[in-house]
Amino acid sequence: MSSVDMNENIVKVTIDGVELQVTKGKTILQAARENGIYIPTMCYLSKLEPISSCRMCMVEVEGVDGVILSCQEKAVDGAVIKTNTPTIERERQKIVKLYDVNHPLECGVCDKSGECELQNRTLEYGIDRQEFAAREQHRPMRNWGFISYDPSLCIMCERCVRVCNEIVGDEALQISTGGYKSTIVNVKSDDDCAECGECMAVCPVGALVSTDFKYSANAWELRAIPASCAHCSAHCQLNYEVKHESIDNPVEKIYRVTNDFEFSSLCGAGRFGYDFENRASRRDEAAFSRAVEAFERAENIRFSSMISNEEALLLCKIAEKTGANLVCDEAKAYQDFMRAYSRASGRRLYSGDLKRVAKSQSIVVLGTRIYDDAPMVKYAISTAVKREKAQVAYLHPLEDGRIRNIVTSFVKYEVGSEEGVAALLAATLIDRRRAPEKLLKLIDDLDIGYLSAESNVSEEELEEIKSMLWKRRRFTLIAGADLYAHPGAENIAKYLAVIERYSDFDLIIVPPASNTLGVSLICELCEMKEGYTVGYNAPGDFVLSALGDGDLDMPALNQQEGTFTTLEKRVVPTNAALGYEGYELADIAAALGIEMENVVDLTPYLPEERGFRRVEFDSLENGFGIDGSDRRGYELEDALFDSQELPLEPDELESFDGTIIYRCDEKRQFNPFTAKCSQLSAEEAVLKGSAQFAAAAKLEDGERVSFEVDGIHYERVFSIDTSMKGTVALNPTFDIGLSSFAVSSYRFSKAQIKKVGSDDE
Amino acid sequence: MSLEEFKDRNIGTQNYRMLDLGESPKSGMEKFKQVVERSVKLELFTGLKVTFREMYKALFKKNMHTVKYPFEKMPIAPRYRAIHQMKRLLESGHYRCIGCGLCEKICIANCIRIDTRYDENQRKEVSEYTINFGRCIFCGYCAEVCPELAIVHGGRYETSSEQRASFSTLEDMLTPLEQLAEQSEFPGFGAISPNADENVKKTPLAY
Numbered sequence: 001m002s003s004v005d006m007n008e009n010i011v012k013v014t015i016d017g018v019e020l021q022v023t024k025g026k027t028i029l030q031a032a033r034e035n036g037i038y039i040p041t042m043c044y045l046s047k048l049e050p051i052s053s054c055r056m057c058m059v060e061v062e063g064v065d066g067v068i069l070s071c072q073e074k075a076v077d078g079a080v081i082k083t084n085t086p087t088i089e090r091e092r093q094k095i096v097k098l099y100d101v102n103h104p105l106e107c108g109v110c111d112k113s114g115e116c117e118l119q120n121r122t123l124e125y126g127i128d129r130q131e132f133a134a135r136e137q138h139r140p141m142r143n144w145g146f147i148s149y150d151p152s153l154c155i156m157c158e159r160c161v162r163v164c165n166e167i168v169g170d171e172a173l174q175i176s177t178g179g180y181k182s183t184i185v186n187v188k189s190d191d192d193c194a195e196c197g198e199c200m201a202v203c204p205v206g207a208l209v210s211t212d213f214k215y216s217a218n219a220w221e222l223r224a225i226p227a228s229c230a231h232c233s234a235h236c237q238l239n240y241e242v243k244h245e246s247i248d249n250p251v252e253k254i255y256r257v258t259n260d261f262e263f264s265s266l267c268g269a270g271r272f273g274y275d276f277e278n279r280a281s282r283r284d285e286a287a288f289s290r291a292v293e294a295f296e297r298a299e300n301i302r303f304s305s306m307i308s309n310e311e312a313l314l315l316c317k318i319a320e321k322t323g324a325n326l327v328c329d330e331a332k333a334y335q336d337f338m339r340a341y342s343r344a345s346g347r348r349l350y351s352g353d354l355k356r357v358a359k360s361q362s363i364v365v366l367g368t369r370i371y372d373d374a375p376m377v378k379y380a381i382s383t384a385v386k387r388e389k390a391q392v393a394y395l396h397p398l399e400d401g402r403i404r405n406i407v408t409s410f411v412k413y414e415v416g417s418e419e420g421v422a423a424l425l426a427a428t429l430i431d432r433r434r435a436p437e438k439l440l441k442l443i444d445d446l447d448i449g450y451l452s453a454e455s456n457v458s459e460e461e462l463e464e465i466k467s468m469l470w471k472r473r474r475f476t477l478i479a480g481a482d483l484y485a486h487p488g489a490e491n492i493a494k495y496l497a498v499i500e501r502y503s504d505f506d507l508i509i510v511p512p513a514s515n516t517l518g519v520s521l522i523c524e525l526c527e528m529k530e531g532y533t534v535g536y537n538a539p540g541d542f543v544l545s546a547l548g549d550g551d552l553d554m555p556a557l558n559q560q561e562g563t564f565t566t567l568e569k570r571v572v573p574t575n576a577a578l579g580y581e582g583y584e585l586a587d588i589a590a591a592l593g594i595e596m597e598n599v600v601d602l603t604p605y606l607p608e609e610r611g612f613r614r615v616e617f618d619s620l621e622n623g624f625g626i627d628g629s630d631r632r633g634y635e636l637e638d639a640l641f642d643s644q645e646l647p648l649e650p651d652e653l654e655s656f657d658g659t660i661i662y663r664c665d666e667k668r669q670f671n672p673f674t675a676k677c678s679q680l681s682a683e684e685a686v687l688k689g690s691a692q693f694a695a696a697a698k699l700e701d702g703e704r705v706s707f708e709v710d711g712i713h714y715e716r717v718f719s720i721d722t723s724m725k726g727t728v729a730l731n732p733t734f735d736i737g738l739s740s741f742a743v744s745s746y747r748f749s750k751a752q753i754k755k756v757g758s759d760d761e
Numbered sequence: 762m763s764l765e766e767f768k769d770r771n772i773g774t775q776n777y778r779m780l781d782l783g784e785s786p787k788s789g790m791e792k793f794k795q796v797v798e799r800s801v802k803l804e805l806f807t808g809l810k811v812t813f814r815e816m817y818k819a820l821f822k823k824n825m826h827t828v829k830y831p832f833e834k835m836p837i838a839p840r841y842r843a844i845h846q847m848k849r850l851l852e853s854g855h856y857r858c859i860g861c862g863l864c865e866k867i868c869i870a871n872c873i874r875i876d877t878r879y880d881e882n883q884r885k886e887v888s889e890y891t892i893n894f895g896r897c898i899f900c901g902y903c904a905e906v907c908p909e910l911a912i913v914h915g916g917r918y919e920t921s922s923e924q925r926a927s928f929s930t931l932e933d934m935l936t937p938l939e940q941l942a943e944q945s946e947f948p949g950f951g952a953i954s955p956n957a958d959e960n961v962k963k964t965p966l967a968y
Contacts, residue, residue: 108861108908109885130964141883215877215885218862247874247889 011077016084028070028081029057034627039083040092040121042099043157044071045202046262046628048166049387054157056095056121059083067091093125099155101132103205110153112206114219118155137181144186146195146272146679147208151183154207160184160199167265169382169406170194184208194402194667196375197271201261212272212679213256217243222255226622228564228574228632229270230306230557231670233511234354234376235566237264237622237632240274240558240577254558254577263628267375268668273680276673278546280553280582288583291534291552292591294542295322299531302327302538304741305516306546306671308562309571309612310602311585312515312522315536317594325526329538329744330513332527333484335520340490341509343645344497348611349638352476352506353568358383360506361472363392364465366425366496367418368480370394371402372666374510374567377478382406391468395421395457396482397748398662398730401723409464415656415728415748417455419488422495423650424451428462429469429477435502439646446649454653475505481512485746487654494647501644511567513671513741514557518565521610521636536585538741544585545738547672555580556673561600561617563633571612572633573620611636656750659697661687661709661731663747671741675734686719687753689729694720696727697753704756710743712736715756837916840949842899845892846915847934848947854938856931857911860887864903864912872896873903890931894920901950913947 009024015032022031027050032039042054050071058067062080067088070081082088099118107113139151156175161184164173172193176185184207186193200208222241229236238259242252257274259266295301301315301324319326342348357363357380370378384390385406394400394407397415404410413421427443435443452459469475477499483492493509500507511517519525533540536554543550546557559580563571586599596602603620606612613634621631665671666688668680675681687705689697699705701720706713709731716731724730728748733740786792818824828835837843848857860877872893880886904913912934922928936944946952954960 108859108863113861129962133965211879215860215879217877218866220866221862244874246876247891 011075013075013078014080016082022075026075028059028068028073028075028079030627031075032070032081032083036626037083039070040124041071042095042117042121042155042204043159045159045163047265048159048162051158051162054095056092058088058091060085060088089125093127096121096125097127097130097132100127100130101134102136102152103155104152109215110206111209111214112153112203112219116206117204134180139183142186143211144193144195146197146211146268147200148211148214149184149186150207150209153205154184155205156182156184157204159202159204160208163198163202163265164193166386167379167383168194168196168198169378169385169403170196171405173199194268194375195272196266196268198261198265201259201266201271210256210272217255224258225575225577227558227577228566228572228622229266230276230514230564230574231269231273231674232267232374232376232514233516233567234374235514235564235572235574236266236270236376237572237624238266238270242577252578260624263624265376265379267379269375269670269674269680273668273670273674273677274558275678276556276676277558277578278548278553278556278580278582280548280580283582284552287552288587288591291542291544291583291588294532294534294551295324295588295592297532298322298324298534298542299529300325300327300533300540301536302329302528302533302540302742303519303536304328304538304671304738305330305511305513305519306537306557306673306741307515307519308557308560308574308599309515309518309522309565309606310562310599310617311560312519313602313606314585314589314594314596314599316523318589318592321592321594324534325529326523327528327533327538328519328523328525329742331516331519331523332525333489333744334509334512334516335525337484337489337493338509338520340493341497342641343643344494344647345501346641346643347638348641349569349636350507350509351500352478352508354380355568356474356506357381357476357478357508359388360384360474360476361388361390362468362475363390363478364395364425364429364476364505365392365478366395366421366480367482367486367492368478368510369396369398369400369662369664370478370480371400372664373480373512377508377510377567378403378406381478388474391472393465393468395425397726398728399725408468409461411457411461411465412726413455413457414653415660416486416654416746417451417457418483418486419492419495419650420451420455420653421457422483422492423647424448424455424457424462425465425477426495426499426647428466429499429503429505431503435498436644439498439502442646442649451650451653454655473504475503476508477505478508478510480510482747484512485744487746488650491647491650494645498647508567515564517567517569518563518571521565521612522607535738535742537738539739543738547676547737549737553582555582555584560584561598563603563606563617563620565636568630569611569636569638570630570633571606571620571636573617573622575622611639613637656748658727658750659693659753660728660748661707661751662728663709663733663743663749664730665732665734666730669732669734672734672737685716685732685735687714687716687729687731688719688721688724690724690726691720691722692725693727693729694718697729699753699755705753706756707751707753709749709751710745712739712743718753831919837918839947841916841918842901842904842914842949843918844894844915844920844928845903845934846913846936846947847890847931848911848913848944849936849938849941851941851944854941856887856935857909858887858890858931859909859911860885861908863906863908867902867906869900869902870896870898887931890934891926892929892934893925894929895925904947904949904951907951910946910951910953913951914949915947 172188224239600617603617876889
C-alpha cells in the first residue's frame with residue numbers, strides 16, 4: 001500500500017521488533033498480516049467482522065497486563081507488540097488441544113486433509129497426545145443438497161454462519177447452541193437456501209464439504225488453474241482444480257472450484273457450474289473450411305457476450321476484413337444505454353463498484369431481479385446492510401421474498417413504467433443546489449401525479465426513499481437489465497446519469513450478461529441485416545458453438561485464455577483449465593488472412609481510446625494482495641467528455657395488462673452453459689408464477705403449458721410458487737440452447753399461455 | 762599396505778618382479794615338443810581334480826548346489842521387496858485401504874494411481890487402484906507411508922506376463938478371502954515396531 005501523506009492517518013507500531021507504519025483504524029492483526037508477520041487464527045476471516053472467539057490471535061502489548069486479542073484491537077500509536085512469547089505459545093497450544101478434543105482421527109479420508117487449518121495448527125503446535133476428554137455426542141451427518149455437513153468434524157468457528165449472514169445475506173445457517181452439543185443448522189434446507197457454497201469454502205476443517213466432490217480426490221492431487229468465472233458480469237476470481245478423470249482415462253477434468261475465500265466470494269453458479277467445457281476431440285477439417293467460407297460470405301456475424309475481450313476484438317477484425325455486420329443482441333442494447341448515459345453524464349463509465357456498494361449506507365435498486373441477475377451485487381448490498389446498517393430501496397414489479405431481510409422498502413411499480421420511475425427517482429434524489437437551471441425546470445415540469453399514478457409508485461414511497469438519505473452518507477444506485485431494452489431506454493439512461501451527476505449517488509449499471517461491458521466497449525455493434533449470418537455461440541445460418549451442437553465446435557470459456565471486463569470496470573485474465581483439440585476462432589481468423597498466433601496476443605491491442613491499457617496478457621495478475629487489495633488485471637480508465645444532454649419528459653407510459661412473463665434465469669442458472677454443468681443440469685426449467693397468476697391464466701400447478709415469447713416457442717411445466725405475488729410469471733431461458741443469447745427484448749412481455757393438449761379435449 | 766602407499770599413484774617407481782617363465786618355444790618342432798611334454802605329464806587332471814570331487818559329492822553324497830528353477834525355488838528373505846500385496850482386515854475381511862492417497866503422493870516413480878468415491882455406506886470407497894509395474898522401482902515408500910499397513914511388499918518376484926496390467930489392480934494384490942486365515946504381517950518397511958503396544962498412550966477418559 002502506498003503511504004498516505006497525511007500524518008494523522010498513520011500510526012507507528014512495533015511488532016516483534018519491526019517498526020511498522022500502519023493506516024489508522026487497522027487492527028493489530030491486519031497490521032501484522034499486511035506486513036507479512038504471522039499471527040495464527042482459527043475463527044478470523046479477512047472479509048468478515050472479527051468475533052474473537054478462538055483467542056488464537058492473542059498478543060502481548062508492552063505496558064498492558066495480560067494478553068490482547070489482535071483481531072479486534074486497533075493498532076495504537078507507539079504500541080510495542082509481541083506476537084510470540086513462551087506464555088502465548090503455551091496458551092495457543094492449549095487452545096489447539098481443546099479444538100482437537102474428540103476430533104475424529106480420519107484425516108486419511110477427510111476431504112480437507114492437506115489444506116485443513118486444524119491439521120496445520122495441530123502440527124504447528126506439535127500436539128501428539130490428548131489430555132482432555134469429553135463424552136462424545138451423537139452427531140448425525142446432514143446433507144443439504146450441494147453441501148454436506150458432518151458435525152463431528154465441526155469446530156464451531158462460526159465462519160460459515162457469519163459468511164451466510166454477513167456476505168451472502170441468506171441467513172440460512174444458524175447455530176444451535178448447547179455448549180459442547182452445539183451444531184450448525186440450516187434453517188432453509190427444506191425451502192432451499194441459495195446453495196452458493198460460501199459456507200463450504202470458508203470452513204477451516206472438513207465439516208462442510210461439497211456433496212459432489214466428497215471423497216473423489218485429495219487436495220494435493222489437484223492442480224489449481226487461476227481463472228475468472230465466465231457466467232456473469234462479476235467475473236469473480238476462482239481456481240479450476242483439475243486432475244485426470246480416472247485410472248482408465250488420463251484426460252483431465254475439473255473436479256471443483258476454489259477461490260481466495262479470505263477476500264472474495266462466489267455464487268452457486270461459479271462454484272458448482274464449472275464443467276461446461278466442449279469436448280470436441282478432433283479437428284474437423286471439412287467443417288472448418290465450411291466455417292471459413294461461411295465467414296467470407298456472411299453479412300452478419302452474430303455472437304453472444306459469453307466471449308473474451310480478445311475474441312470480441314478478433315471478431316471486429318474479421319468483420320472489418322469481410323465487411324460483415326457485428327451483431328450481439330445482449331450487448332447492443334447495453335451499448336446504446338451506456339452511450340446515452342455518457343452523453344448525459346459526461347463520463348464513459350459509471351462511478352460505482354462493489355467495494356463502494358458494500359460501504360454504502362443507502363442503496364436504491366432499480367429494474368433488476370438482483371438475487372438472480374447479479375449475485376455479487378446482492379452480496380455487496382447485504383454486506384452494506386449488515387455492517388453499515390444500510391437502507392435499501394428495491395424498485396421492481398416483482399416482490400422478491402428471498403431478499404426481504406435486506407430490503408428496507410420494497411417499491412412495486414407497474415410493468416413497463418421504468419421510464420416514469422426513473423424520472424420520479426431523479427426528481428426525488430437530485431440535489432437541487434447542484435443541478436443546473438434547465439434540469440430543475442425539467443424536473444419541476446414533470447407531471448408527478450401522472451407518473452406516480454401510471455407507475456403506481458406513490459409519493460409516500462418516494463418520500464420514504466428520500467428519508468433514507470437523511471443523515472447518511474455514501475449512496476449507491478444500482479440499475480439493471482430490465483432497463484436496457486426498454487423502449488425508453490435512452491431516456492432512462494439519461495435520468496440515471498443526471499442522478500449520478502447531480503447527487504451524492506454512485507451508479508452501477510449492471511451489465512446484463514457475462515462480458516457485455518467488454519463487448520460494448522470493444523465492438524461497433526449493428527442491427528441484424530437481411531442475409532447470411534454466422535453465429536458464434538448464437539443462432540445463425542452457420543453456427544460455431546461451444547455447447548457442441550453447432551456446425552463447428554468451439555472451445556468453451558474454461559478452455560480459453562483471455563480477459564473479461566467486469567462490472568467493477570476491471571479487465572481480468574482467465575486461463576484455460578482444460579485442453580481443446582479442435583479449431584479455435586484464431587484459426588479461422590488466420591485462414592481469413594489475419595496474421596496472428598494466439599488470441600491473447602491481442603490483449604495489448606484492446607482499444608486504448610475506450611479505457612483499455614496496452615498490457616501484455618502474461619503480465620496481468622489474477623489474485624489478491626496480502627492486504628486484500630484487488631490485484632486482478634487492471635482497471636479501465638474512465639474518460640470525461642464535455643457533454644451534458646438532459647433527459648426528456650417521459651412520454652405516455654406503456655401499460656401491460658393480463659398475464660405477463662418475465663425473462664429470468666433463477667439462482668444458479670445464467671445461460672445454457674450453466675445448464676450444461678453436471679451438478680446444475682438437474683434443474684428443470686419451469687414457468688413459475690404466483691397463485692394469483694395461476695388464477696388469471698386459468699392454470700393449475702404442474703400443468704404443461706405452451707406459449708410464445710420473442711418468436712421462441714416454449715413448452716414447460718407451470719409451477720406455483722407460493723412466495724410470489726402478482727400476475728407476473730418467471731420464464732427461464734437457460735434450457736433453450738444458443739437461442740437464449742439472441743433474446744434481447746424488454747424482459748417483460750405479454751403472452752398467451754395455452755395448456756398443452758387442451759385443444760384436443 | 763598403508764594408506765600412504767595405497768595413495769601413491771606414481772607407478773613409475775614401483776618394483777615389479779618378473780616371473781621366470783623360461784624361453785617361449787620358437788620353431789614348430791619346439792612347440793610340438795612342449796605340447797607332448799604337457800599332455801604326457803597329465804597336468805590337465807590337476808585342474809579337474811576340484812570338479813571331479815564336487816561331481817562326486819553331488820551325485821553320490823546328495824550334496825547338490827543348484828536348484829531346478831522354475832520347479833524349485835529358493836526361499837526369500839521376509840523383508841524382500843517384490844510385487845505389492847494389499848492386506849485385509851482379519852475381523853471383517855474388508856480391505857484395509859482407506860483411500861487416503863498417501864502412497865500415490867509419495868511414490869517417486871509416480872506409478873500408483875487410486876480412484877475413490879463416496880459409497881452408499883457414507884464411506885470412502887476405493888473404486889480402482891493400480892500400480893504400473895513397468896515404472897515401479899520397488900523402493901518401499903508406499904508401504905512405509907501407509908497408515909493402515911494396507912499396502913506392503915510381497916515375495917512374488919516373477920513379473921513376466923502377457924500384459925503389463927496383470928497383477929497390478931486391487932483385486933490382484935488383495936489377499937484372497939479364502940487365504941485370509943494365513944495372512945501374515947509384513948515385517949519390512951512400514952511395519953510397526955515389535956513393542957508398539959507398550960508405546961500406545963490412551964486418551965484420558967474423565968467421565
